[in-house]
Amino acid sequence: xxxxxxxxxxxxxxxxxxxxxxxxxxxxxxxxxxxxxxxxxxxxxxxxxxxxxxxxxxxxxxxxxxxxxxxxxxxxxxxxxxxxxxxxxxxxxxxxxxxxxxxxxxxxxxxxxxxxxxxxxxxxxxxxxxxxxxxxxxxxxxxxxxxxxxxxxxxxxxxxxxxxxxxxxxxxxxxxxxxxxxxxxxxxxxxxxxxxxxxxxxxxxxxxxxxxxxxxxxxxxxxxxxxxxxxxxxxxxxxxxxxxxxxxxxxxxxxxxxxxxxxxxxxxxxxxxxxxxxxxxxxxxxxxxxxxxxxxxxxxxxxxxxxxxxxxxxxxxxxxxxxxxxxxxxxxxxxxxxxxxxxxxxxxxxxxxxxxxxxxxxxxxxxxxxxxxxxxxxxxxxxxxxxxxxxxxxxxxxxxxxxxxxxxxxxxxxxxxxxxxxxxxxxxxxxxxxxxxxxxxxxxxxxxxxxxxxxxxxxxxxxxxxxxxxxxxxxxxxxxxxxxxxxxxxxxxxxxxxxxxxxxxxxxxxxxxxxxxxxxxxxxxxxxxxxxxxxxxxxxxxxxxxxxxxxxxxxxxxxxxxxxxxxxxxxxxxxxxxxxxxxxxxxxxxxxxxxxxxxxxxxxxxxxxxxxxxxxxxxxxxxxxxxxxxxxxxxxxxxxxxxxxxxxxxxxxxxxxxxxxxxxxxxxxxxxxxxxxxxxxxxxxxxxxxxxxxxxxxxxxxxxxxxxxxxxxxxxxxxxxxxxxxxxxx
Amino acid sequence: xxxxxxxxxxxxxxxxxxxxxxxxxxxxxxxxxxxxxxxxxxxxxxxxxxxxxxxxxxxxxxxxxxxxxxxxxxxxxxxxxxxxxxxxxxxxxxxxxxxxxxxxxxxxxxxxxxxxxxxxxxxxxxxxxxxxxxxxxxxxxxxxxxxxxxxxxxxxxxxxxxxxxxxxxxxxxxxxxxxxxxxxxxxxxxxxxxxxxxxxxxxxx
Numbered sequence: 035x036x037x038x039x040x041x042x043x044x045x046x047x048x049x050x051x052x053x054x055x056x057x058x059x060x061x062x063x064x065x066x067x068x069x070x071x072x073x074x075x076x077x078x079x080x081x082x083x084x085x086x087x088x089x090x091x092x093x094x095x096x097x098x099x100x101x102x103x104x105x106x107x108x109x110x111x112x113x114x115x116x117x118x119x120x121x122x123x124x125x126x127x128x129x130x131x132x133x134x135x136x137x138x139x140x141x142x143x144x145x146x147x148x149x150x151x152x153x154x155x156x157x158x159x160x161x162x163x164x165x166x167x168x169x170x171x172x173x174x175x176x177x178x179x180x181x182x183x184x185x186x187x188x189x190x191x192x193x194x195x196x197x198x199x200x201x202x203x204x205x206x207x208x209x210x211x212x213x214x215x216x217x218x219x220x221x222x223x224x225x226x227x228x229x230x231x232x233x234x235x236x237x238x239x240x241x242x243x244x245x246x247x248x249x250x251x252x253x254x255x256x257x258x259x260x261x262x263x264x265x266x267x268x269x270x271x272x273x274x275x276x277x278x279x280x281x282x283x284x285x286x287x288x289x290x291x292x293x294x295x296x297x298x299x300x301x302x303x304x305x306x307x308x309x310x311x312x313x314x315x316x317x318x319x320x321x322x323x324x325x326x327x328x329x330x331x332x333x334x335x336x337x338x339x340x341x342x343x344x345x346x347x348x349x350x351x352x353x354x355x356x357x358x359x360x361x362x363x364x365x366x367x368x369x370x371x372x373x374x375x376x377x378x379x380x381x382x383x384x385x386x387x388x389x390x391x392x393x394x395x396x397x398x399x400x401x402x403x404x405x406x407x408x409x410x411x412x413x414x415x416x417x418x419x420x421x422x423x424x425x426x427x428x429x430x431x432x433x434x435x436x437x438x439x440x441x442x443x444x445x446x447x448x449x450x451x452x453x454x455x456x457x458x459x460x461x462x463x464x465x466x467x468x469x470x471x472x473x474x475x476x477x478x479x480x481x482x483x484x485x486x487x488x489x490x491x492x493x494x495x496x497x498x499x500x501x502x503x504x505x506x507x508x509x510x511x512x513x514x515x516x517x518x519x520x521x522x523x524x525x526x527x528x529x530x531x532x533x534x535x536x537x538x539x540x541x542x543x544x545x546x547x548x549x550x551x552x553x554x555x556x557x558x559x560x561x562x563x564x565x566x567x568x569x570x571x572x573x574x575x576x577x578x579x580x581x582x583x584x585x586x587x588x589x590x591x592x593x594x595x596x597x598x599x600x601x602x603x604x605x606x607x608x609x610x611x612x613x614x615x616x617x618x619x620x621x622x623x624x625x626x627x628x629x630x631x632x633x634x635x636x637x638x639x640x641x642x643x644x645x646x647x648x649x650x651x652x653x654x655x656x657x658x659x660x661x662x663x664x665x666x667x668x669x670x671x672x673x674x675x676x677x678x679x680x681x682x683x684x685x686x687x688x689x690x691x692x693x694x695x696x697x698x699x700x701x702x703x704x705x706x707x708x709x710x711x712x713x714x715x716x717x718x719x720x721x722x723x724x725x726x727x728x729x730x731x732x733x734x735x736x737x738x739x740x741x742x743x744x745x746x747x748x749x750x751x752x753x754x755x756x757x758x759x760x761x762x763x764x
Numbered sequence: 765x766x767x768x769x770x771x772x773x774x775x776x777x778x779x780x781x782x783x784x785x786x787x788x789x790x791x792x793x794x795x796x797x798x799x800x801x802x803x804x805x806x807x808x809x810x811x812x813x814x815x816x817x818x819x820x821x822x823x824x825x826x827x828x829x830x831x832x833x834x835x836x837x838x839x840x841x842x843x844x845x846x847x848x849x850x851x852x853x854x855x856x857x858x859x860x861x862x863x864x865x866x867x868x869x870x871x872x873x874x875x876x877x878x879x880x881x882x883x884x885x886x887x888x889x890x891x892x893x894x895x896x897x898x899x900x901x902x903x904x905x906x907x908x909x910x911x912x913x914x915x916x917x918x919x920x921x922x923x924x925x926x927x928x929x930x931x932x933x934x935x936x937x938x939x940x941x942x943x944x945x946x947x948x949x950x951x952x953x954x955x956x957x958x959x960x961x962x963x964x965x966x967x968x969x
Contacts, residue, residue, distance in 0.1 A: 059894035063957055064931040255932035338864075 065191060067258035067303035072250065073098040073325040075313065076170060076178075077109025077123045078150050081248040081264045082297040082313045082321075084203075086195035087166035087186035089154050092116040093331015093675040095706065100323030102315060104128035104289055105274065109150075110726075111327070112706070114673045114681045115649075117154040119168070122704065122726065123147070124495060125178070130275050130285035132497050139497040140535070144275075144284065147495065147728045149173050163187035163194075170201075173233045173702075177274050178202060181239045182246075191252040197245070197267070201237070204244035205269040205295070211243045244269070248297075258303040262313070266295045270316065293317030330712055331675030339764075341716040343406050346370040349413040357416035363388060364473040366414040374406050379427060379517070380471035387421040391471065393428065398678040398709055398719045400426065400749045404436050405762035408443050415440070425464040426749055429571035429741070430518025431579060432466030433749040434603070450763040459759075461752050463603035465573065481514040489526060493555060495728075498538050504531030504559055518571045521585075522740060524564040531559050543694055544732040545633050547590065547661040551730050553621040554590060562623035564589055569741050577602045579747050588738040589623060591616040591661070593634075599641075599743040604752050606645040608744060613638035614737055616661070637661050637737055639668075643744055647753045650674040652682075654744075661735040664688040668701075668734060676758075678709035678721070686734030694733065701734035703727035803827055805967060807914045816969045818842050820850065822863075823960030850964075855939055855948025856924075857955055857962065865959040866890040877922050877939050877948065879904035889956060894930070901925040910940055910950060912965070918943040919950070926954070933957045 062068075071088035074080030077098045079088045090096065096111040109123035125146040132139035152168030163185040171178035184197030197203075200211070201223065213220040223241030224234065248264025270276060270292045275285035294317025302310045307328050313321040329335050346352055346366070356363045364381045367390060371378055380391040388411055397403040404424055411422045422443070425435040437460040446455040468474065487510065492503040508526035515521070533556050540549035566586040573579055577600055584594035595614030602608075617634040620626040639658030645651070654670040666689055672682025685702040692699040705725035711718040748754050805819055816832040830842035830850055839858070842850045848862035854876055858869040870886040881902040888895050901924070908921045924937040940950040947968060954961045 059889075059892050060896065060930045062892040063889070063894060063896075063933070066957070 061191075064254045065252045065258055067306050068252055068260075069306045070094075070309075070327055071193075072260060072262075072301045072303075072309055072311065073100075073109075073111075073323070075100040075102050075105075075107065075315070075321055075323060076150070077107050078111055078119060078121050078152060078168075078170075081195060081250060082262050082299045083266055083268055083315060084195070084197065084246045084248055084264050085152065085166075085168060085170075085182055085184055086193070086197075086248075086250075087154065087158075087164040087184050088193075089113065089116060089119055089152075089166070090327060091329045091331075093335075093677070093679060093681075094327055094329045095679075095681075095708075096325060096327030098323065098325040100311070100321055102313070102321030102323075103319055104287075112681050112704070119150075119152040120683070120704075121150040122728075123150070124500075126500070127177075127274055129278065129287045129289055130282055132284070134284050140499070142497065142499060144282075145495055145500060146171075146175060146177055148178060158187065169238065170203075176234065176237075179234075179237065180204075180268075184246075191254065193250040193252070194247070195249070196247040199244045199246055199267045200239050200241055202269050202273045203246065203267045204242045205267050205292075206244040206246075208245050209243055211239070211241060213239055250301075260301040260303075262297075262299045262301065264297045266292070266297050266316070290316065290318050330679045330708060331677055333676045333761075334712075335677055336712050337715050339711075339715055339717060343409055344370075344373040346373075346410065346413040352414050353416055356414055357418075361473065363415055363419070367411060368475060370410045370414055371407060374410060376403060376407050376410070378475060380468055380474045382470070382472040383419070386418055387423055388415055388419045389423040389425070389471070391425045391427055391466065391468075393426065395719050397717050398711070399758040399761040399764070400434070400755045401758040402717070402761035402764045404755070405764065408438060408762075409447070412440060412444055425466070427464075427466050427517070428749060429520075429569070429746050430466070430516065431571050431573040431747070431750075432464035433747065434752070434755055435462045435464040436460070436755065437462075447763060452760050452762045456759050456762060461755050463577065463750070465576070477517075479515060482511065483514075484509060484511040486510075488529075491555065493536065493551065494726075496536070496538050498536050499532075502532055502536045502555070504533065504555070505529045508564075519569070521566070521568045523566045525562065526564065527561045528559045533559055540732075542696060542732045544662040544664070544690065545635070547618070547633070547732050547735045548730050549732050550590075550621065554623060557621035558623035562589075563625065564623065565740060567740050571746065577750075579743050579750070581741065581743050581746070583739060583741075586619065586625070587614070587616065587740070590619055591737055592619050592627065593617055595638075595737075595739075597743050599747060601643075601744075601747055601750055603750060606647050606751065606753055608641075608643040608747075608751075610641040610643075610743060611638065612641065614739070616737060635661060635663055639736075641744070645753070647757065650757070656736065660686075660688060660733070661737060662690075662732045664690045664733055666734060668736060672705075677712055678707075679712070680705075680707040680721075682706075688734050690733050696729070696731050696733075698729035698731060701727070701731065804911075805913065805965065810913050810967055813967070813969070817967050818850070818852075819965045819967070821963040825960075850962075852948075855941070855951055855966075856937070857953050857964075860955055863959070864891060865956040867955050870895070875900070877902060877924075877941055879922070891958075896931075897929045899927045899929065901927075907943075908940065912942075912949055913967070917949070935961075 070090055071079045075083055080086050090113045092113050092115050094113040098109045100107050104127060106126040107123055109121050111121040113119055127144040127146055130144040132142040132144055148171040150170045151172060152166050154166045156165040158164035165185045167183045169181045180199055180201030180203040182197050182199045182203055184195055186193060186195040211220045220240045224236045244267045246265055246267025251261045253259045274289060275281040276289045278285045278288040297313060297315045299311060299313030307326055309325045311323045315321055352366050356366050360383050363383060368378045375396040376392050376394045378390055378392050382389050392407060394403045407424050408422050420440050422440055423435060423437040426433045443455050487508055489506045489508045490503055494501055506526040506528050508524060511523045513521045536552055538552055540546045542549045563586060565588060567583055568585050570582045579599045582596040586592040593614055593616030597610060597612040599608055599610035614637050618628045620628050637659055639656040642655040644653045651673045656668040659665050666687050668684060668686040670682060670684040672680050674680045683704040703726055707721040707723050710720045710722050817829050819827050819829055821827050828844055830844045832840055833843040834841040838853060840852045850857055851859035853872050856875050858872045860866050868888045870888055872885055874883050884897055884899045886895060886897055903923050905921045905923050908919050909916045910919055919940040919942055922939040927934050935954040938952040939948050942949040948966060950965050952961055952963045
């Protein structure tokens with residue numbers, strides 16, 4: 035080949051790559067708001083009725099709602115990992131009543147609760163599709179239960195999906211179950227019986243196999259509008275209560291039967307987070323819905339922060355003054371750190387090292403708090419100080435110490451080279467001894483802090499009605515008697531509620547430690563004291579932390595008790611124990627205890643915590659005696675993301691039978707801790723907690739006391755500082 | 765829409781948590797609902813300024829002042845206190861940096877605010893990155909009086925109709941040219957499809 039030909043060929047190849055690159059970039063503008071896949075009518079990512087193999091990024095949370103006669107479905111969807119989709123939904127089945135006893139459930143229609151799960155088995159490659167497997171209506175009554183394996187491949191702006199389905203996804207009976215060559219159990223499908231809540235693994239991928247498929251077409255220059263077409267795999271003669279009373283005794287009409295196996299629809303993304311969807315299903319039914327989703331796991335995922343470090347005014351002048359007298363270094367640090375919501379408790383200067391002890395409640399990233407403290411110290415310290423050592427306390431107990439060379443911190447600050455700055459950083463355990471320090475501000479004790487905020491209490495999905503709740507005005511106070519001795523109180527007055535029709539009484543054969551919730555909600559609706567808990571914290575020896583508490587510990591129990599935790603600083607695990615003597619509180623949630631039941635018990639657990647530091651997955655095991663005097667283990671899995679978002683699920687196995695536990699068979703649920711500063715332009719350490727148990731039962735109930743030691747001592751383990759070192763220059 | 769979602773989330777969080785104080789939240793609700801007031805520059809502000817500057821308002825957000833840092837080949841570089849930069853050429857924004865949705869005109873030297881000028885420009889968009897070609901059609905609209913530094917001044921009002929070739933993005937830029945100096949004194953310009961338009965007032969010294 036001639037040189038000119040080679041050059042031409044090279045240029046052509048290079049040009050091709052550039053063109054592809056440009057084309058793919060322009061694609062993002064031609065198809066805006068197409069970052070996230072869209073939701074199916076079943077509340078999880080999919081086509082119209084069918085699932086596909088698409089996933090949201092890990093750390094995403096979504097809510098989806100759809101209305102397709104006779105079903106109205108609301109779903110909460112979470113992505114703890116990029117390969118795992120988990121959802122929980124309520125389906126209002128509009129052609130059946132909750133019960134035929136009007137006194138029990140009024141005219142409320144049937145509500146079905148279900149869990150769905152989907153796992154990504156293979157990621158999409160240039161030539162091969164993404165493959166996922168999943169199940170709908172796990173651990174429910176089974177009226178929507180199905181399993182599927184589905185493949186999805188994107189070709190330009192077409193996203194094709196093809197899948198195999200079992201359960202109600204076998205409409206087509208195309209072939210017998212291919213898994214039957216592995217085992218006879220796949221040949222026929224068993225029916226879930228009992229009290230619901232159990233996962234019927236025998237039915238997984240069993241029975242006849244159907245096929246389904248579809249395509250999602252992204253339309254150019256239409257703000258990301260997508261058209262969806264699909265071949266429906268659902269057997270509508272098995273889903274829900276299709277034939278009215280013949281299918282279920284409380285059903286009062288039939289569901290429109292399928293006239294076409296092809297469904298059509300479109301999705302209009304108002305923006306990346308909010309999608310509207312309109313579909314035409316079964317050849318005779320319109321559906322409508324919306325979804326809202328966001329990746330809350332990323333740092334500053336929703337609103338960028340406008341909460342910069344507060345500079346020390348005239349820092350040059352301050353430095354020249356502090357060089358003259360050591361005590362002025364302390365006073366200047368005290369003032370400038372306070373401007374940044376960092377509060378010095380003690381300080382000393384030894385040779386060329388400035389050593390301070392501080393506390394803070396603004397930053398969930400301990401590295402960011404440390405970085406801001408270093409910046410202040412650098413601004414106000416005279417030149418002879420070459421090392422900063424800052425130590426953090428929480429609840430009056432030592433947590434950690436970070437030591438950094440001033441030069442390394444300052445040199446890399448402008449370029450924000452946190453890896454270089456923290457190359458020789460020392461992060462160690464801190465045993466707090468105030469007497470070792472020269473300077474300390476004089477605190478005015480007792481100190482009193484308070485906040486008045488609106489709060490909402492909710493009771494969802496009961497037979498009396500789908501939603502009961504009240505809006506309240508709450509007063510939260512904290513009285514600090516000593517650094518490690520405080521009283522926290524939470525009291526509220528009701529503003530508005532709809533509890534009048536809430537009447538379901540407990541049917542539990544166990545002590546009513548939770549199922550008297552209706553009595554508590556109704557009796558405390560005017561005013562209540564949710565908590566009044568006295569806490570004393572201590573650090574008796576190295577990595578051992580202790581807490582003693584007493585008072586009104588939670589909404590339903592008061593008493594005394596304590597907790598002890600061994601949490602080695604350079605490890606990622608901890609082990610602890612707690613023991614409480616408690617008595618059931620009065621239904622009015624004031625200061626008296628319930629005279630009718632006079633229920634009292636001793637409850638306690640051995641707590642084991644194991645954290646995988648890279649994924650930030652925490653496994654918590656609590657084994658012991660629960661409030662209703664049943665014994666067993668509570669398993670809790672959660673994952674923390676960079677933003678501070680925590681997504682978790684739990685279940686408990688105790689020595690009571692399914693019949694004793696009642697509906698739901700065993701205790702289980704999920705929760706999210708969403709850092710509030712995600713939604714604001716300033717940093718804040720608080721979390722908004724959302725938790726849900728499908729059924730409130732008495733078995734496996736745990737005392738919900740405040741200020742657990744594992745949470746209080748989070749910053750007393752090295753990895754919790756090291757994981758956020760990239761925040762040191764924020 | 766983002767303001768509506770933000771307001772919804774603020775209210776949702778207020779009702780479910782006790783960590784955020786009202787003193788922090790009220791200003792955010794105000795911004796989410798009515799935006800930030802557009803403060804005007806007075807003659808006194810102008811006299812107190814050492815160098816030429818521009819006042820920019822992005823969408824409904826607060827105003828920011830950027831100081832003229834350099835003038836090179838008729839390109840004016842304006843810099844904010846937090847290092848965001850806007851580069852203008854004959855009053856048109858030809859480069860923006862530090863705002864997350866940046867742009868940079870690759871060709872711009874033919875740009876002039878003169879009636880019936882049709883030209884095309886190559887533009888680099890960032891986040892996501894793409895190179896596009898835009899056709900600009902500049903039209904004189906009329907003569908207008910506007911308030912500038914507490915007094916009325918006569919301006920020529922121009923509209924620039926811009927069409928993007930690669931995808932559907934059409935917009936109109938507005939320019940007010942001071943009759944006495946023939947400089948752009950005020951403009952409203954779009955720079956990026958995913959970014960609100962910029963309202964700029966120029967204060968030359």
